[in-house]
Amino acid sequence: MNTAISSNKLGKIYQIGARQELSSTFVETLTKQITKPLRNLKNIRQLSKNSNSSSNSYIWALKDINFDINQGEVVGIIGPNGAGKSTLLKILSRITYPTEGYVKIKGRVSSLLEVGTGFHPELTGRENVYLNGTVLGMTRKEVSNKFDEIIEFSGVETFIDTPVKRYSSGMQVRLAFAVAAHLEPEILLVDEVLAVGDAEFQKRCIGKMKDTANAGKTVIFVSHNMTSISRLCDRAILLNNGNLIEDGLSSEVISHYLHKPDSGKNSRIWEMNNAPGQEGVKLLSVELESNEDSEHVWLNSTSPIKIKINYHVSKPSLKMRCAAMVFTQGICAFSTFEPKEREHTQQGNYQAQVEIPSNLLIEGEHSINISIFGSKGHKLRYVDYKDALGFHIKDKIDGTSSRGDYTQNVMGIVHPLLKWSSIYTYE
């Protein structure tokens, strides 16, 4: 395998509040320059002391990042905001330079950040295609060769000799994207986090990405959408606070990122002494069980999922029921609870189980809230635990799931398998 990108001890430092500290007027700079020896002396003297105060004003946006990406790999970069994802992309596209270390890149790099870069409103569509194409790294000859295709793809033929400022914004985006779509990069960088534009535009970006990946090119994809990452990338790199936390199979890295305490097990266990709960009830563990792919972090949308709630009761004769709420995309998709309160006559451990049928949950990330409550004249919550467990449903798109043979995005927070029928009603 040929290495396409090789990052070696890569680091980038930013000065916090750098913009304020940079002198904004020339006079200020001059005065600063004159007093600079004084400040230098102060700084150098501080080196011998504990220099906590001065090191506080810097932040490592990236620190000691090492990885190798082979040609043809599709790699997702994930992490919370401020993890350094965009800084990494900026370095890879040579917009900014690293403070230390280096990256070795083989091949032409394009990023879908650049869509429409250099477009000038006064120029005609034709002139802008040439300008934008050369800005993105094509030669004028390459643009000429692809010109007809680009124009056809954009669908603005009739306006091609009209200044772009007379275009609707949709037409401008279409023309800009047409140019980007005809680039032939060996390495494509996509930053969905920064991608501006409507859903249609984002869909096109993903489409271009898939084409590039299918053509055996290297793709680096930054996104907050774990569904896209898991579906498009085999490998993922997790960044946090400028550090590379994990680099491996995207399924494993994603589950790690989603704070699963026992990665790959789809379960969460609490120690007895810090288990959540009150009034004599403690939540011991929550487990998910699926009848296939048990070694995977994924749960298949086509298999039923069993939720097992283990809890301890230390007071006799409590009446209560267990409940689970499934949250999808931040919305409660549904709640389910035991139909009747059960009397727990004995002290000890209990287990409640519920099965979520197959083909109900939509593909993507979900989390479960667990509560155990009873009524003793008034409602009494023994356990009320948010985000007890996160899990990921994967649709293998093999035709047996709710989506059938449809491969595009599906809206909604549940995706039940429903029966469709049709008859011929004319004549």
Add this chain to the structure above:
Amino acid sequence: MFHEMKNSQYTFIKKPSKFEILNVSEIWFYKDLIYSLLIKDIKVRYAQSVLGIGWAVIQPLFFMVVFTLIFSKLAKISTDGQPAQVFYYTALVPWTYFSSGLIDSTGSLIQNSGMMTKVYFPRIILPFVSVLSKLPDLIIASTIVAILMVWFSITPSIYIILIPFLILIMVLFSFGLGAFFSALAIQYRDIKYGITFLTQVLMFATPIAYPTSLIPKNLQWVYALNPMVGVIEGIRSCLLQTREIPLDLILIGLAVSIATSFVGIIYFNRCEATFADVA
């Protein structure tokens, strides 16, 4: 463009070294981009204006009329025995080129900061393109010089062949200064406003409204440290035969221009790494 690179070739992305001179082969890679940007600059400049490229002539022509009235008719400053109109206009054309080239190249990074934060290319292209894109204006404004010379029946000297060389000095000087100030201006916007003021001051240190013969002989070498002195005196000498060709002034100017370009490019390259961060 990268497709021209050999397959075995790698790009190294690392902290740039502190002293870097022009990477000519890399800039050659981007020749098509330079061309596209030039076309853009030229087309956009007079877009949606009635007179279009005519504006390239109007500015020096207007100042020629004003100078003729004030400096020649009222103040009666010598014009080296030449008709005042030709004397002023031959200086105003190169001066307009220099000052607009300098002002535009100083602002070139700020103007294109949107591009700089999104895509890589050697940034030095931007001030370079700004300086080059003023050349068509220079050529068009020069046609009026020919008309004036016919009108006043002036024959140029054989040294007219030196004019491209004088233009080259001017391009070098405005590019060198422009590169230097553009790198400053991206961080300190003061420079962008200050540069207009600076060119106005420099105008009085250049023989436009008066002849160089007014400057004491023993101080002329100091005066010639402004390369525009050698350029304008040279052009007047070639076209109007006001004096012998001032080789000494021209060579001093050439040396200063080369030094300015060097300093400008080195300073620019030193700052380049932080452009996207400060823009």
